Amino acid sequence: MSNTIFKKLGLLFLVLVLSVVMAACSEDETTSTDADTNTDNGSANTDSEESSGLSGEITVWAHPYTDGSTGEGDMWKTFASDFEAETGVKVNFEQIPWANRDQKILTALAAGQGPDVFYVIPDQMPQYAEQQLILDISQYVTDEDLSGFVPTAIEATSWKGKQYGMPILQTAESLIYNKDILTELGVDENSLPTTWDEFKALAEKAKAAGYYAFSYAGGGSLNNTLYPFLWQAGGNVIDEENNILINKPEAVKSFELINEMYTKGWIPQDSITALDHDSLYFGGKLLAVNGSGISVNRLLAEKPFEFVIAPPLKDAEQLTYGTVGMFVGSAISKNPEAAAEFMKYITNTDNQRTFNNITQYIPTRDEAKDIFDSQQYMAQLAGYTEYAKPGVIHPEGRNIMPLVQAEIQAMLEGKQSPQEAADKAADAIDKVINK
Amino acid sequence: MTSTTSKQSLSARIKRELNKNLLVYVVLVPVIIHFLIFQIYPFALSFYLTFHDWKIIGDPEFVGLKHWKSLFDDEIAWKAIWNTVKFSIYYIVPTMALGLILAVIINSGVKFSGFFKGLFFLPVVTSFVIIAGIWGWLFRGTEDGFINYLIGFVGINPQLFLSSSSQALLVLAGLSIFKVAGTTMIYYYAGLQSIDRQLYEAARIDGASPWKIFWKVTFPMLKPIHFYVAITTTIGSFQIFDSAFLLTNGGPNYSTTTIVYYLYHQGFTSLNLSYAAVLSYVLFFIILIISLIQRKYIGKDPNYY
Numbered sequence: 074m075s076n077t078i079f080k081k082l083g084l085l086f087l088v089l090v091l092s093v094v095m096a097a098c099s100e101d102e103t104t105s106t107d108a109d110t111n112t113d114n115g116s117a118n119t120d121s122e123e124s125s126g127l128s129g130e131i132t133v134w135a136h137p138y139t140d141g142s143t144g145e146g147d148m149w150k151t152f153a154s155d156f157e158a159e160t161g162v163k164v165n166f167e168q169i170p171w172a173n174r175d176q177k178i179l180t181a182l183a184a185g186q187g188p189d190v191f192y193v194i195p196d197q198m199p200q201y202a203e204q205q206l207i208l209d210i211s212q213y214v215t216d217e218d219l220s221g222f223v224p225t226a227i228e229a230t231s232w233k234g235k236q237y238g239m240p241i242l243q244t245a246e247s248l249i250y251n252k253d254i255l256t257e258l259g260v261d262e263n264s265l266p267t268t269w270d271e272f273k274a275l276a277e278k279a280k281a282a283g284y285y286a287f288s289y290a291g292g293g294s295l296n297n298t299l300y301p302f303l304w305q306a307g308g309n310v311i312d313e314e315n316n317i318l319i320n321k322p323e324a325v326k327s328f329e330l331i332n333e334m335y336t337k338g339w340i341p342q343d344s345i346t347a348l349d350h351d352s353l354y355f356g357g358k359l360l361a362v363n364g365s366g367i368s369v370n371r372l373l374a375e376k377p378f379e380f381v382i383a384p385p386l387k388d389a390e391q392l393t394y395g396t397v398g399m400f401v402g403s404a405i406s407k408n409p410e411a412a413a414e415f416m417k418y419i420t421n422t423d424n425q426r427t428f429n430n431i432t433q434y435i436p437t438r439d440e441a442k443d444i445f446d447s448q449q450y451m452a453q454l455a456g457y458t459e460y461a462k463p464g465v466i467h468p469e470g471r472n473i474m475p476l477v478q479a480e481i482q483a484m485l486e487g488k489q490s491p492q493e494a495a496d497k498a499a500d501a502i503d504k505v506i507n508k
Numbered sequence: 509m510t511s512t513t514s515k516q517s518l519s520a521r522i523k524r525e526l527n528k529n530l531l532v533y534v535v536l537v538p539v540i541i542h543f544l545i546f547q548i549y550p551f552a553l554s555f556y557l558t559f560h561d562w563k564i565i566g567d568p569e570f571v572g573l574k575h576w577k578s579l580f581d582d583e584i585a586w587k588a589i590w591n592t593v594k595f596s597i598y599y600i601v602p603t604m605a606l607g608l609i610l611a612v613i614i615n616s617g618v619k620f621s622g623f624f625k626g627l628f629f630l631p632v633v634t635s636f637v638i639i640a641g642i643w644g645w646l647f648r649g650t651e652d653g654f655i656n657y658l659i660g661f662v663g664i665n666p667q668l669f670l671s672s673s674s675q676a677l678l679v680l681a682g683l684s685i686f687k688v689a690g691t692t693m694i695y696y697y698a699g700l701q702s703i704d705r706q707l708y709e710a711a712r713i714d715g716a717s718p719w720k721i722f723w724k725v726t727f728p729m730l731k732p733i734h735f736y737v738a739i740t741t742t743i744g745s746f747q748i749f750d751s752a753f754l755l756t757n758g759g760p761n762y763s764t765t766t767i768v769y770y771l772y773h774q775g776f777t778s779l780n781l782s783y784a785a786v787l788s789y790v791l792f793f794i795i796l797i798i799s800l801i802q803r804k805y806i807g808k809d810p811n812y813y
Contacts, residue, residue, distance in 0.1 A: 112536075122794060156800050173776075175776045175777060176776045179564055179776060181777070182564055182565060183564045183565070194620045200779060204565075204779055205561050205563060205565060205566070206564060206565060231753060290758040291760075292756060292759055293757070341649075341650050342649050342650050342651070342666065342668060343648060343649030343650050343653075343669075343670065343671045344666065344671070345649075345668070345671035345672075345759065346649075346671045346676065346755075346756045346757065346759045346760050347649075347671070347758045348755075348757065353650070399632070404565055405565055431800050433760075471777055471778070472777070472778045473759065475757075475773065477797065478757075478759065479759065479760075479761045480761075482760035482761045483673075483760070483761040485760075486671075486672070486673060486761065488761070
C-alpha cells in the first residue's frame with residue numbers, strides 16, 4: 074500500500090520536474106517566436122526591415138538619469154518604438170539602478186546574457202575594451218556618423234584607434250560660488266579668481282569669516298578631487314607609453330595644494346574620507362564647490378542661496394574634470410549591427426536634444442547644445458566642455474585610483490609629505506601597470 | 509559464502525531503509541539540487557578559477573599558482589585580513605554582551621517589555637543604508653557632527669572619527685553592533701525562556717544573590733546559545749562589507765579595507781576575478797579554522813544540547 078503511494082509520489086515529482094523543464098524550454102521557444110512574430114508581422118516592420126537590413130531584437134540597459142519625474146520613462150518608450158518602426162528591430166529597454174552597476178553588468182555578461190547595449194563612462198571603457206567585453210563598433214560607424222560631435226567626446230569613446238562607444242552626454246565641472254558669502258566678503262562676482270593664487274587669497278578670506286572655502290570629498294573619486302588640480306598644474310598621472318608622471322614636480326604641486334587647503338582649514342576636517350559635502354554647501358557653510366549641471370539644477374530647484382558660476386581655475390593650464398557618458402555594445406551581442414545602429418540612433422542630434430533636455434546634461438553634439446540657449450547656467454557650463462578632461466583613460470585607470478587615494482589620505486592625516494605621498498603613489502601605480 | 513550473504517543483507521537493508529524514508533528523500537531532492545547548483549557548484553568553480561586567468565567572456569586560461577603567489581606580495585590584502593581580524597575583536601564580544609544584556613532586560617518582566625523588544629529589534633529590520641546614513645551624520649568629523657557637538661560639552665575636542673585611521677574601524681564596528689544586537693537579543697531571549705524555572709527557585713532557596721544566580725545558573729545554561737551566537741557573529745564579522753563601502757570607501761589609507769571589501773574591489777572594479785576567488789578562499793579558510801576552534805572549546809562541552 075505504502076509502496077504504491079511512494080510510487081505515485083515519485084511519479085508526481087517526476088512529472089513536476091519535467092513540467093518545469095518543458096516550461097523553461099517552451100518559454101525560450103515562445104520568446105523567440107514572439108520576437109520572430111514581432112519582426113515578421115506587420116507591413117511597417119517588414120518595410121523597415123527591408124530598408125534597414127536589420128532584424129531581430131536588442132536589449133538596452135540604461136540608468137535613471139533623473140529622479141524619474143521628468144518624463145524619462147516616456148522618452149525611452151518613444152526612442153524604442155521609433156527605432157522599431159524605423160528599422161524593424163525590437164528594443165527591450167530595462168532601467169538598471171546606478172548602485173553596483175559593474176557587478177550587474179559583469180555578472181550578466183559572464184553568464185552569457187545581459188544587454189546588447191549599455192551605458193559606461195570613459196574610465197570604464199578602456200578596461201572593458203582590453204577585457205574584450207565591449208564591441209568595437211568601428212566597422213559599423215562611418216566618418217559621417219562621427220561628424221558633429223565635440224572632439225573631446227569622440228576621444229573619450231575611442232581606445233587605441235578603435236571606436237567603442239557613442240557619446241550621449243557630457244559634463245563640465247566648474248566653480249560654483251555662494252553669492253551671499255561673496256557679498257559678505259565684499260568680493261565682486263565679476264572679478265572672481267581665475268588662478269590658484271587668487272583662489273588661495275579668497276580662501277583665506279573665507280576662512281577668516283568662518284566659512285570653508287571649498288569642498289573636498291576625499292573618499293570619493295579622484296576625478297572630482299585630485300585630478301582637476303593635477304591637470305591645472307600641468308601634470309598628469311600616466312601617459313600613453315605607461316610613463317608614471319604623478320610624482321613629477323608639476324603633479325606634486327597639486328598634492329601640495331590639497332595639503333595646504335586641509336592644514337589651513339579651507340576644506341572641512343572630514344575631507345580625508347568624506348563622500349560628499351552637499352549638506353555643508355547647501356547649508357551655506359562653503360564658499361564654492363566644483364559643480365556640474367546636477368549641482369546647478371539642484372540649486373535652482375531648492376534655492377538655498379543665489380549663486381554664480383566661474384570658469385575653471387588655471388595654474389599652468391585651464392582644465393577641469395567632465396565625464397562623457399556613452400552607450401557601448403556587448404561583445405557577446407547576437408545582434409551587433411542592430412546594437413550599433415541603436416547607439417547611433419539615440420545619439421543623433423534630435424535625440425540628443427530630447428535626452429539632454431530631459432536629463433539636463435550637456436549634449437555631445439555641438440548642434441544640440443542649442444537646448445540651453447535660454448538657460449544661462451547650463452549654457453555657461455556647456456561652454457566649459459572644451460576644458461573638460463574625462464579622467465585617466467587607461468585600462469588601469471580605475472585600479473590606480475584607490476592606490477593614489479590612500480596616499481593622499483595618509484598625507485592629510487599628517488603621516489607623510491606631499492612629495493612622499495606622490496612617490497608612494499607612483500610606486501603603487503608602477504606595480505599595477507607593470508605587473 | 510558468508511560475504512555474499514552479508515552483501516545481500518546489506519543491499520536488502522539499504523533497500524528497506526530507502527523504502528522506509530522514500531518520502532523524505534523525495535522531499536529533499538529540490539533542496540539538494542538547489543544546494544548543488546547554488547552552493548557547491550560556485551564553490552568548486554571559484555576554486556577552479558584560482559588557478560586560471562578568466563576574462564569573464566571566453567575560456568579560462570590555466571596559470572597554476574600565479575594568483576595564490578601574488579597574495580603573498582600583496583600588502584593591501586594582508587592589511588585587509590588584519591583589519592578584518594581587528595574588526596572581529598571590536599565586534600564579536602560587544603555584540604554578544606549587548607544582545608545578552610538586552611535579552612535579560614526584556615526577560616526580566618520590566619514594564620512595556622514588548623515595546624522594548626520592538627525598539628531593540630528595530631535596527632535589524634531597518635535598511636542598512638539608512639542606518640549607515642544616520643551613523644555617518646552622528647559621527648561626522650566636523651565640529652557640527654552630532655557626537656562632536658555632544659562631546660564638546662564635556663570639553664573634548666572634535667574628533668575625526670571616520671576620517672581617522674585609528675578611529676574609523678571602531679566607528680564601523682559600533683555601527684554593526686548597533687545593527688545586529690537585536691538579532692543576538694532574540695537568540696538569547698529564546699535561550700533565557702528555555703531555562704528550567706526550578707533551577708532559579710532552588711538557587712533562591714539556597715540564598716543565592718541575583719548576581720550569583722546570573723553567573724552560576726543563567727550564563728552557563730545559555731552555553732548552546734553562546735556557541736551559536738559566537739559562530740554566527742564571527743562569520744558575520746569576517747564578512748563585513750556594507751559599512752566600509754557606504755561610509756569610508758575602505759579609507760583612510762586602507763584602515764577600513766576589509767577582506768570582503770577588497771575582494772569586491774578586485775572582482776568588480778579591477779576585474780581580477782581569479783584573484784578575488786583566491787581572497788574568497790582565504791576568507792573561507794579563516795572562518796573554517798575559527799569555527800573549528802570554537803567548536804573544540806565550546807561546542808564539545810557535555811552541556812551542549
